[in-house]
Amino acid sequence: MKHHVSTNENVEGANSTEIKNAGNGKAMLARYEQKKQARLVAQKRRKKYYRFMRRIGFAIIVAWIIGELILNGYSVLKNTAGREIAMMRFEQALKRKDVAALQTYIRIPGEAFPVNETTLQPLFTYLDKHPQAYETLERDFDKQRKMKHVYIKGLTSKPPVFTIKVYENRYVFEPTLYFLKIRLDEADDLMLVNGKKVQGEATKDPFVKKVGPYLPGTYTVTSVEDGEKRKKQTKQVILFGGARVYEVDLTKE
Structure with a gap:
């Protein structure tokens, strides 16, 4: 369908x-x-x-x-x-003259000798007689604020009296250590520094002996020549600023 x-x-x-x-x-x-x-x-x-x-x-x-x-x-x-x-x-x-406080502030490079009343006495003597020395210290500190390197050993002949450094998370003051080159009349003359007998280190010149190191301060250097009549020469030396090695001629009157 x-x-x-x-x-x-x-x-x-x-x-x-x-x-x-x-x-x-x-x-x-x-x-x-x-x-x-x-x-x-x-x-x-x-x-x-x-x-x-x-x-x-x-x-x-x-x-x-x-x-x-x-x-x-x-x-x-x-x-x-x-x-x-x-x-x-x-x-x-x-x-x-706070020795205890200074023992915490002063750090001797290489720990050449201890900081005590005996080693500090020449510094105290100088500061007592020359109060203007504090101004010298302040000028040194001002220079160290402005300059990264104030003294480079071997390149700078006149270091600051004290150099501010950080040691064990605190500020310390490292003094410049001075040496004396003493010229004598005779190579075997006896030498005294501030009344203390010193031997001295031989140099190329047999009549010159090197002694030190010493803190900044005033020192009395004496030579004694043995003989029929003991001959004595004395000079006062100021070690505060200037070159690290100071020459002392004890052959002259």
Whole structure:
């Protein structure tokens, strides 16, 4: 049995299919637009998030830099204050002849000899007779504030009387140690420094002996020649600034 479909029914079916296809196309377009908008919104959110994180990172870096500057500034201020206090107390200890305090402030390079009342006495004697010497010390300290290297052994002939250094997290004062080259009438003459007999180190000249080291201060150097009549020569020497080696001629009256 044959089925007959009218032309109108065919047209209506075709129209219905076209409507469905058109509806599906609009739905797909709508979904595409929605996804596109969602992607745009997500991109904007990511950009906003990244901008926010960059700002946070920048703020952290700025805060860290400011903190470092503050800490460094505080450290410099603290070190400067500590240095000034150490210099003030060192000068007070010298004026008061406070041996115990000076033993904590004065550090002998290489521990050549101890710091005690005997070794400090020539320095006390010089400062008592020359109070302006404190101004010399202050000028030396001022130079050391401004210059990184004040004295280079072997290159600078006139070191400061005391060099400020940091030792075991505290400020100490290293004195320049002086030597005497004593010229004698006879190679076997007896030598005394501040009344104490010294042997001396031989030099190329048999009539010149090198003695030391000594702290800054005033020293009396004496030579005694044996014979029928003991001949004595004495000179007072000031070791405070200047060259590290001081020549003393005891052959002259």
